[in-house]
Amino acid sequence: MNARTTTLFVALLALTVEPALAQAPSGQATATTNTQLRRLPDGHPDMQGLWLKSNGGFQGLFVGSLDGTNFAAPRGGGDGRGARGGRGAGGGPRGGGLGGFPPPQYEYTPEAALEKQDRQRRPYDDPEAHCHLPGVPRGLEQPAGLYPVQIIQDEKYFALLHEYVHDARIIPTDGSPHPQNYWAWNGDSRGHWEGDTLVVDVSNFNGRTWLDMDGNFVDENEHVVERFTLVDPDTILYEATITDPTVFVKPVQERFTLRRVPAEQQILEYSCLEGERSLQHFTEEDGGKKRRAK
Amino acid sequence: MNRRLNTLVLTVLLAQLFLVRGFAHHSFAAEFDFEKPVSLKGTVVKWEMMNPHGWITMDVAERDGRVAQWMIETSNPNGLMRLGWTKHSLKPGDEVTVDGFRAKDGTNTANASRVTLADGRKVFAGSAGTPAPVEQK
Numbered sequence: 001m002n003a004r005t006t007t008l009f010v011a012l013l014a015l016t017v018e019p020a021l022a023q024a025p026s027g028q029a030t031a032t033t034n035t036q037l038r039r040l041p042d043g044h045p046d047m048q049g050l051w052l053k054s055n056g057g058f059q060g061l062f063v064g065s066l067d068g069t070n071f072a073a074p075r076g077g078g079d080g081r082g083a084r085g086g087r088g089a090g091g092g093p094r095g096g097g098l099g100g101f102p103p104p105q106y107e108y109t110p111e112a113a114l115e116k117q118d119r120q121r122r123p124y125d126d127p128e129a130h131c132h133l134p135g136v137p138r139g140l141e142q143p144a145g146l147y148p149v150q151i152i153q154d155e156k157y158f159a160l161l162h163e164y165v166h167d168a169r170i171i172p173t174d175g176s177p178h179p180q181n182y183w184a185w186n187g188d189s190r191g192h193w194e195g196d197t198l199v200v201d202v203s204n205f206n207g208r209t210w211l212d213m214d215g216n217f218v219d220e221n222e223h224v225v226e227r228f229t230l231v232d233p234d235t236i237l238y239e240a241t242i243t244d245p246t247v248f249v250k251p252v253q254e255r256f257t258l259r260r261v262p263a264e265q266q267i268l269e270y271s272c273l274e275g276e277r278s279l280q281h282f283t284e285e286d287g288g289k290k291r292r293a294k
Numbered sequence: 295m296n297r298r299l300n301t302l303v304l305t306v307l308l309a310q311l312f313l314v315r316g317f318a319h320h321s322f323a324a325e326f327d328f329e330k331p332v333s334l335k336g337t338v339v340k341w342e343m344m345n346p347h348g349w350i351t352m353d354v355a356e357r358d359g360r361v362a363q364w365m366i367e368t369s370n371p372n373g374l375m376r377l378g379w380t381k382h383s384l385k386p387g388d389e390v391t392v393d394g395f396r397a398k399d400g401t402n403t404a405n406a407s408r409v410t411l412a413d414g415r416k417v418f419a420g421s422a423g424t425p426a427p428v429e430q431k
Binding site: 123124126128129131146147163213265268269270271272274275276277278280281282 | 319321323325346367370372375398401
Protein backbone atom coordinates (compact mmCIF):
# COMPACT_ATOMS: atom_id res chain seq x y z
CA MET A 1 0.00 0.00 0.00
CA ASN A 2 1.58 3.24 -1.04
CA ALA A 3 1.33 6.52 0.84
CA ARG A 4 -1.40 7.92 -1.37
CA THR A 5 -3.53 4.86 -0.93
CA THR A 6 -2.91 4.87 2.78
CA THR A 7 -4.08 8.46 2.97
CA LEU A 8 -7.21 7.66 1.06
CA PHE A 9 -7.90 4.68 3.25
CA VAL A 10 -7.49 6.69 6.41
CA ALA A 11 -9.85 9.31 5.06
CA LEU A 12 -12.34 6.67 3.99
CA LEU A 13 -12.13 4.87 7.31
CA ALA A 14 -12.79 8.13 9.03
CA LEU A 15 -16.16 8.34 7.28
CA THR A 16 -17.39 5.63 9.61
CA VAL A 17 -15.94 7.04 12.81
CA GLU A 18 -18.20 9.00 15.09
CA PRO A 19 -16.71 12.03 16.79
CA ALA A 20 -16.12 11.75 20.48
CA LEU A 21 -18.13 14.91 21.03
CA ALA A 22 -21.25 13.09 19.98
CA GLN A 23 -21.12 11.26 23.26
CA ALA A 24 -19.82 14.21 25.25
CA PRO A 25 -22.02 15.87 27.79
CA SER A 26 -23.77 19.04 26.72
CA GLY A 27 -22.13 22.44 26.82
CA GLN A 28 -24.07 23.01 29.99
CA ALA A 29 -22.07 20.30 31.68
CA THR A 30 -18.74 21.21 30.07
CA ALA A 31 -18.92 24.92 30.77
CA THR A 32 -16.17 24.74 33.32
CA THR A 33 -13.11 26.94 33.34
CA ASN A 34 -10.60 25.69 30.79
CA THR A 35 -7.20 27.26 31.34
CA GLN A 36 -5.99 26.14 27.91
CA LEU A 37 -8.32 28.44 26.00
CA ARG A 38 -7.32 31.83 24.69
CA ARG A 39 -9.31 34.51 26.45
CA LEU A 40 -10.28 38.12 25.91
CA PRO A 41 -9.36 40.75 28.52
CA ASP A 42 -12.82 40.33 30.03
CA GLY A 43 -11.92 36.71 30.82
CA HIS A 44 -14.37 35.06 28.44
CA PRO A 45 -13.17 32.48 25.89
CA ASP A 46 -11.97 34.08 22.66
CA MET A 47 -13.99 32.44 19.88
CA GLN A 48 -12.91 34.90 17.20
CA GLY A 49 -11.96 33.54 13.83
CA LEU A 50 -13.41 31.71 10.87
CA TRP A 51 -15.54 28.64 11.52
CA LEU A 52 -17.36 26.01 9.55
CA LYS A 53 -19.98 23.50 10.55
CA SER A 54 -18.59 20.02 10.90
CA ASN A 55 -20.95 17.34 9.73
CA GLY A 56 -19.39 14.89 12.06
CA GLY A 57 -16.26 14.87 10.14
CA PHE A 58 -14.33 17.88 9.14
CA GLN A 59 -12.55 18.57 5.92
CA GLY A 60 -12.29 22.30 6.15
CA LEU A 61 -13.05 24.47 3.21
CA PHE A 62 -12.71 22.90 -0.18
CA VAL A 63 -9.73 24.68 -1.66
CA GLY A 64 -7.00 24.48 -4.13
CA SER A 65 -7.63 21.52 -6.37
CA LEU A 66 -10.04 21.24 -9.21
CA ASP A 67 -10.54 17.54 -8.58
CA GLY A 68 -11.93 18.37 -5.19
CA THR A 69 -9.51 16.51 -2.97
CA ASN A 70 -7.77 19.31 -1.07
CA PHE A 71 -9.10 20.99 2.02
CA ALA A 72 -8.05 23.83 4.27
CA ALA A 73 -8.19 22.49 7.81
CA PRO A 74 -6.52 23.94 10.87
CA ARG A 75 -2.97 22.75 11.30
CA GLY A 76 -3.11 19.74 13.54
CA GLY A 77 -6.61 20.69 14.44
CA GLY A 78 -8.57 18.89 11.79
CA ASP A 79 -9.96 15.71 13.18
CA GLY A 80 -9.07 13.88 10.02
CA ARG A 81 -12.57 12.67 9.57
CA GLY A 82 -14.23 12.72 6.23
CA ALA A 83 -17.51 14.47 5.72
CA ARG A 84 -20.78 12.65 6.09
CA GLY A 85 -24.35 13.45 5.72
CA GLY A 86 -24.88 13.52 2.00
CA ARG A 87 -28.01 15.41 1.12
CA GLY A 88 -28.52 16.19 4.73
CA ALA A 89 -25.73 18.66 4.60
CA GLY A 90 -26.42 22.32 4.55
CA GLY A 91 -29.90 22.53 5.84
CA GLY A 92 -31.20 20.09 3.32
CA PRO A 93 -33.29 17.11 4.23
CA ARG A 94 -31.85 15.86 7.46
CA GLY A 95 -29.82 12.74 7.04
CA GLY A 96 -29.57 10.29 9.84
CA GLY A 97 -27.19 11.10 12.63
CA LEU A 98 -24.95 13.62 10.97
CA GLY A 99 -21.54 12.94 12.34
CA GLY A 100 -22.86 10.99 15.26
CA PHE A 101 -24.98 13.83 16.55
CA PRO A 102 -28.57 12.66 16.55
CA PRO A 103 -30.66 14.46 13.95
CA PRO A 104 -33.28 16.83 15.31
CA GLN A 105 -36.62 15.21 16.08
CA TYR A 106 -39.65 17.25 15.07
CA GLU A 107 -42.85 16.35 16.90
CA TYR A 108 -45.55 18.48 15.33
CA THR A 109 -49.04 19.29 16.43
CA PRO A 110 -51.55 17.50 14.11
CA GLU A 111 -52.28 20.70 12.23
CA ALA A 112 -48.61 21.59 11.84
CA ALA A 113 -47.81 18.07 10.64
CA LEU A 114 -50.18 18.59 7.71
CA GLU A 115 -48.56 21.94 6.97
CA LYS A 116 -45.12 20.32 6.95
CA GLN A 117 -46.34 17.72 4.44
CA ASP A 118 -47.67 20.45 2.22
CA ARG A 119 -44.38 22.33 2.33
CA GLN A 120 -42.49 19.19 1.38
CA ARG A 121 -44.45 19.22 -1.87
CA ARG A 122 -43.50 22.81 -2.68
CA PRO A 123 -39.78 23.23 -2.05
CA TYR A 124 -39.81 26.32 -4.28
CA ASP A 125 -41.49 28.17 -1.43
CA ASP A 126 -38.47 27.68 0.83
CA PRO A 127 -37.44 31.27 1.65
CA GLU A 128 -33.76 30.37 1.24
CA ALA A 129 -34.41 29.61 -2.42
CA HIS A 130 -35.68 33.19 -2.70
CA CYS A 131 -32.48 34.56 -1.15
CA HIS A 132 -34.14 35.42 2.17
CA LEU A 133 -32.22 35.07 5.42
CA PRO A 134 -32.11 31.52 6.73
CA GLY A 135 -33.19 32.17 10.32
CA VAL A 136 -31.91 30.52 13.48
CA PRO A 137 -30.37 28.01 13.76
CA ARG A 138 -30.35 27.37 10.00
CA GLY A 139 -27.83 30.14 9.36
CA LEU A 140 -25.11 28.04 10.94
CA GLU A 141 -26.14 24.88 9.13
CA GLN A 142 -24.32 25.41 5.88
CA PRO A 143 -22.93 22.54 3.84
CA ALA A 144 -19.68 20.83 4.61
CA GLY A 145 -16.89 22.63 2.85
CA LEU A 146 -18.77 25.81 1.98
CA TYR A 147 -19.74 29.14 3.53
CA PRO A 148 -17.81 29.77 6.73
CA VAL A 149 -18.94 32.10 9.50
CA GLN A 150 -16.67 34.69 11.09
CA ILE A 151 -16.97 35.37 14.80
CA ILE A 152 -15.94 38.77 16.13
CA GLN A 153 -16.42 39.56 19.79
CA ASP A 154 -15.60 42.06 22.49
CA GLU A 155 -16.94 42.66 25.96
CA LYS A 156 -20.26 43.98 24.65
CA TYR A 157 -20.98 42.03 21.47
CA PHE A 158 -20.66 38.59 19.91
CA ALA A 159 -21.05 38.87 16.16
CA LEU A 160 -21.71 36.07 13.68
CA LEU A 161 -20.88 37.15 10.13
CA HIS A 162 -22.01 34.46 7.73
CA GLU A 163 -20.67 34.19 4.20
CA TYR A 164 -23.99 32.74 3.05
CA VAL A 165 -26.26 35.60 1.90
CA HIS A 166 -24.19 38.04 3.99
CA ASP A 167 -26.25 37.04 6.98
CA ALA A 168 -25.06 38.92 10.08
CA ARG A 169 -26.12 38.46 13.68
CA ILE A 170 -24.70 41.08 16.05
CA ILE A 171 -25.54 39.79 19.50
CA PRO A 172 -25.38 42.18 22.47
CA THR A 173 -23.96 40.59 25.61
CA ASP A 174 -24.54 43.63 27.81
CA GLY A 175 -27.71 42.45 29.51
CA SER A 176 -30.03 44.51 27.35
CA PRO A 177 -33.54 43.14 26.69
CA HIS A 178 -35.23 42.13 23.44
CA PRO A 179 -36.89 45.06 21.69
CA GLN A 180 -40.64 45.53 21.55
CA ASN A 181 -42.67 45.42 18.35
CA TYR A 182 -39.90 43.97 16.23
CA TRP A 183 -40.11 40.84 14.08
CA ALA A 184 -37.38 39.58 11.78
CA TRP A 185 -36.16 36.57 9.80
CA ASN A 186 -33.36 36.03 12.33
CA GLY A 187 -35.35 37.41 15.24
CA ASP A 188 -33.47 39.28 17.92
CA SER A 189 -30.54 37.75 19.79
CA ARG A 190 -29.31 38.60 23.29
CA GLY A 191 -26.37 36.78 24.86
CA HIS A 192 -24.98 36.20 28.32
CA TRP A 193 -22.19 34.07 29.68
CA GLU A 194 -22.71 31.04 31.86
CA GLY A 195 -19.16 30.10 32.82
CA ASP A 196 -17.33 29.60 29.53
CA THR A 197 -20.50 29.05 27.53
CA LEU A 198 -22.17 31.87 25.64
CA VAL A 199 -25.94 31.43 25.95
CA VAL A 200 -28.00 33.29 23.36
CA ASP A 201 -31.72 33.87 23.69
CA VAL A 202 -33.40 34.43 20.32
CA SER A 203 -36.97 35.62 19.89
CA ASN A 204 -38.93 38.20 17.84
CA PHE A 205 -39.05 35.97 14.76
CA ASN A 206 -41.21 36.86 11.77
CA GLY A 207 -42.45 33.28 11.58
CA ARG A 208 -41.65 32.82 7.89
CA THR A 209 -38.50 30.72 8.08
CA TRP A 210 -38.15 27.08 7.20
CA LEU A 211 -35.74 25.02 9.27
CA ASP A 212 -34.44 23.14 6.24
CA MET A 213 -35.22 22.22 2.63
CA ASP A 214 -37.45 19.39 3.75
CA GLY A 215 -40.39 21.51 4.81
CA ASN A 216 -39.67 21.63 8.54
CA PHE A 217 -40.81 25.00 9.76
CA VAL A 218 -41.61 27.35 12.62
CA ASP A 219 -44.01 30.23 13.06
CA GLU A 220 -43.81 33.56 14.86
CA ASN A 221 -43.86 31.83 18.25
CA GLU A 222 -40.41 30.34 17.66
CA HIS A 223 -37.99 30.79 20.51
CA VAL A 224 -34.42 29.52 20.46
CA VAL A 225 -31.80 29.15 23.15
CA GLU A 226 -28.33 28.62 21.73
CA ARG A 227 -25.21 27.58 23.57
CA PHE A 228 -21.71 28.19 22.17
CA THR A 229 -18.95 26.36 24.05
CA LEU A 230 -15.30 26.50 22.98
CA VAL A 231 -14.23 22.96 23.85
CA ASP A 232 -10.73 23.30 22.41
CA PRO A 233 -8.94 26.03 20.42
CA ASP A 234 -10.32 24.69 17.14
CA THR A 235 -13.77 23.42 18.14
CA ILE A 236 -16.99 25.06 19.24
CA LEU A 237 -19.80 22.83 20.45
CA TYR A 238 -23.07 24.38 19.27
CA GLU A 239 -26.40 23.47 20.81
CA ALA A 240 -29.82 24.90 20.12
CA THR A 241 -33.18 24.26 21.72
CA ILE A 242 -36.10 25.36 19.57
CA THR A 243 -39.52 25.77 21.12
CA ASP A 244 -42.67 26.78 19.31
CA PRO A 245 -45.85 25.78 21.13
CA THR A 246 -48.09 26.34 18.11
CA VAL A 247 -45.96 24.07 15.90
CA PHE A 248 -44.16 21.52 18.08
CA VAL A 249 -45.48 19.46 20.97
CA LYS A 250 -42.01 19.29 22.48
CA PRO A 251 -38.77 21.27 22.06
CA VAL A 252 -36.47 20.43 19.16
CA GLN A 253 -32.82 19.86 20.03
CA GLU A 254 -29.98 20.54 17.63
CA ARG A 255 -26.33 19.83 18.30
CA PHE A 256 -23.21 19.96 16.13
CA THR A 257 -19.70 21.35 16.12
CA LEU A 258 -18.06 24.27 14.39
CA ARG A 259 -14.42 23.77 13.41
CA ARG A 260 -11.83 26.45 12.89
CA VAL A 261 -10.83 27.39 9.35
CA PRO A 262 -7.26 28.58 8.75
CA ALA A 263 -6.78 32.31 9.17
CA GLU A 264 -5.60 32.78 5.58
CA GLN A 265 -9.15 32.12 4.38
CA GLN A 266 -11.69 34.89 4.40
CA ILE A 267 -15.40 35.54 3.98
CA LEU A 268 -16.24 36.01 0.31
CA GLU A 269 -19.02 38.00 -1.26
CA TYR A 270 -22.39 36.30 -1.69
CA SER A 271 -24.75 38.49 -3.64
CA CYS A 272 -27.63 36.06 -3.80
CA LEU A 273 -29.95 37.87 -6.18
CA GLU A 274 -27.32 38.52 -8.83
CA GLY A 275 -27.76 35.34 -10.78
CA GLU A 276 -30.86 33.76 -9.35
CA ARG A 277 -32.33 31.82 -12.26
CA SER A 278 -33.31 28.61 -10.57
CA LEU A 279 -36.81 29.37 -9.33
CA GLN A 280 -38.30 29.46 -12.79
CA HIS A 281 -37.41 25.76 -13.18
CA PHE A 282 -38.78 24.60 -9.84
CA THR A 283 -41.56 22.03 -9.90
CA GLU A 284 -43.55 20.02 -7.42
CA GLU A 285 -41.66 17.09 -5.94
CA ASP A 286 -43.55 14.84 -8.34
CA GLY A 287 -42.53 16.95 -11.30
CA GLY A 288 -45.86 18.71 -11.68
CA LYS A 289 -46.15 22.40 -12.23
CA LYS A 290 -45.73 24.56 -9.19
CA ARG A 291 -48.89 25.98 -7.75
CA ARG A 292 -47.55 29.22 -6.45
CA ALA A 293 -44.39 30.96 -5.48
CA LYS A 294 -44.26 33.43 -2.65
CA MET B 295 -3.19 -3.41 -2.48
CA ASN B 296 -4.11 -3.97 -6.07
CA ARG B 297 -5.11 -1.31 -8.54
CA ARG B 298 -8.75 -2.38 -8.51
CA LEU B 299 -9.03 -1.75 -4.80
CA ASN B 300 -7.22 1.55 -5.16
CA THR B 301 -9.77 2.56 -7.75
CA LEU B 302 -12.63 1.46 -5.51
CA VAL B 303 -11.29 3.44 -2.58
CA LEU B 304 -10.83 6.53 -4.75
CA THR B 305 -14.27 6.17 -6.30
CA VAL B 306 -16.03 5.83 -2.95
CA LEU B 307 -14.10 8.73 -1.49
CA LEU B 308 -14.86 11.00 -4.41
CA ALA B 309 -18.49 9.95 -4.36
CA GLN B 310 -18.65 11.06 -0.75
CA LEU B 311 -17.09 14.37 -1.67
CA PHE B 312 -19.56 14.93 -4.47
CA LEU B 313 -22.49 14.00 -2.28
CA VAL B 314 -21.65 16.41 0.47
CA ARG B 315 -21.32 19.33 -1.89
CA GLY B 316 -24.70 20.58 -1.01
CA PHE B 317 -24.98 24.24 -1.37
CA ALA B 318 -27.85 25.33 0.77
CA HIS B 319 -29.50 27.82 -1.52
CA HIS B 320 -32.17 25.48 -2.82
CA SER B 321 -33.08 21.86 -2.95
CA PHE B 322 -31.53 19.86 -5.79
CA ALA B 323 -34.72 17.86 -6.21
CA ALA B 324 -36.79 21.02 -6.55
CA GLU B 325 -35.12 21.79 -9.85
CA PHE B 326 -33.34 18.73 -11.19
CA ASP B 327 -34.26 15.09 -11.76
CA PHE B 328 -32.02 12.42 -10.28
CA GLU B 329 -33.56 10.00 -12.79
CA LYS B 330 -32.44 12.01 -15.81
CA PRO B 331 -28.66 12.04 -16.04
CA VAL B 332 -27.37 13.85 -19.06
CA SER B 333 -24.05 14.22 -20.85
CA LEU B 334 -23.81 17.24 -23.09
CA LYS B 335 -20.96 17.89 -25.49
CA GLY B 336 -20.91 21.34 -26.93
CA THR B 337 -19.41 24.76 -27.28
CA VAL B 338 -19.27 27.34 -24.54
CA VAL B 339 -21.18 30.51 -25.39
CA LYS B 340 -20.86 32.22 -22.02
CA TRP B 341 -19.51 31.49 -18.53
CA GLU B 342 -21.03 33.58 -15.76
CA MET B 343 -19.38 33.09 -12.39
CA MET B 344 -21.96 34.67 -10.13
CA ASN B 345 -24.03 34.02 -7.03
CA PRO B 346 -25.90 32.04 -6.06
CA HIS B 347 -24.86 29.78 -8.96
CA GLY B 348 -22.56 30.00 -11.88
CA TRP B 349 -24.14 29.44 -15.30
CA ILE B 350 -22.62 28.01 -18.44
CA THR B 351 -24.46 28.81 -21.65
CA MET B 352 -23.51 26.27 -24.30
CA ASP B 353 -24.54 25.26 -27.80
CA VAL B 354 -25.15 21.56 -28.24
CA ALA B 355 -25.54 19.93 -31.63
CA GLU B 356 -28.57 17.66 -31.76
CA ARG B 357 -28.85 14.50 -33.83
CA ASP B 358 -30.74 16.23 -36.60
CA GLY B 359 -27.99 18.78 -36.96
CA ARG B 360 -29.80 21.63 -35.31
CA VAL B 361 -28.03 23.45 -32.51
CA ALA B 362 -29.81 23.77 -29.18
CA GLN B 363 -28.73 26.18 -26.52
CA TRP B 364 -28.50 24.83 -22.98
CA MET B 365 -28.22 26.57 -19.64
CA ILE B 366 -26.02 24.74 -17.17
CA GLU B 367 -26.13 25.54 -13.47
CA THR B 368 -22.92 25.05 -11.52
CA SER B 369 -22.16 25.24 -7.85
CA ASN B 370 -21.79 28.49 -5.99
CA PRO B 371 -18.87 30.58 -7.28
CA ASN B 372 -17.30 30.94 -3.84
CA GLY B 373 -16.88 27.20 -3.57
CA LEU B 374 -15.66 26.96 -7.15
CA MET B 375 -13.25 29.84 -6.59
CA ARG B 376 -11.72 28.12 -3.60
CA LEU B 377 -11.31 25.00 -5.70
CA GLY B 378 -9.41 26.97 -8.29
CA TRP B 379 -12.07 27.99 -10.79
CA THR B 380 -11.85 31.51 -12.16
CA LYS B 381 -13.97 33.58 -14.50
CA HIS B 382 -11.42 32.63 -17.18
CA SER B 383 -11.80 28.87 -16.64
CA LEU B 384 -14.24 28.70 -19.55
CA LYS B 385 -14.30 30.99 -22.55
CA PRO B 386 -16.53 31.26 -25.60
CA GLY B 387 -15.68 28.63 -28.14
CA ASP B 388 -14.29 26.08 -25.69
CA GLU B 389 -15.37 22.53 -26.47
CA VAL B 390 -16.53 20.95 -23.23
CA THR B 391 -18.57 18.04 -21.97
CA VAL B 392 -20.94 18.54 -19.08
CA ASP B 393 -22.17 15.60 -17.02
CA GLY B 394 -25.12 16.32 -14.80
CA PHE B 395 -28.87 16.02 -14.48
CA ARG B 396 -31.72 17.60 -16.44
CA ALA B 397 -34.18 20.06 -15.01
CA LYS B 398 -37.56 18.61 -14.16
CA ASP B 399 -39.43 21.24 -16.16
CA GLY B 400 -38.22 19.84 -19.49
CA THR B 401 -36.37 22.95 -20.61
CA ASN B 402 -32.82 22.79 -21.91
CA THR B 403 -31.50 23.27 -18.41
CA ALA B 404 -29.22 21.01 -16.43
CA ASN B 405 -26.91 21.06 -13.50
CA ALA B 406 -23.22 20.36 -13.92
CA SER B 407 -21.78 17.71 -11.67
CA ARG B 408 -18.62 17.58 -13.70
CA VAL B 409 -17.14 19.46 -16.63
CA THR B 410 -14.61 17.86 -18.94
CA LEU B 411 -12.46 20.63 -20.33
CA ALA B 412 -11.09 20.79 -23.85
CA ASP B 413 -7.75 19.46 -22.63
CA GLY B 414 -9.40 16.42 -21.08
CA ARG B 415 -9.27 17.51 -17.46
CA LYS B 416 -12.38 16.57 -15.55
CA VAL B 417 -13.26 19.23 -12.99
CA PHE B 418 -15.90 19.30 -10.31
CA ALA B 419 -18.65 21.86 -10.73
CA GLY B 420 -21.40 20.42 -8.58
CA SER B 421 -24.30 22.25 -7.14
CA ALA B 422 -27.34 21.90 -4.95
CA GLY B 423 -26.67 18.60 -3.21
CA THR B 424 -25.15 17.34 -6.40
CA PRO B 425 -25.05 13.61 -6.81
CA ALA B 426 -21.99 12.12 -8.42
CA PRO B 427 -22.19 12.15 -12.20
CA VAL B 428 -23.61 9.05 -13.83
CA GLU B 429 -21.11 7.47 -16.15
CA GLN B 430 -22.55 7.42 -19.66
CA LYS B 431 -22.16 4.17 -21.63
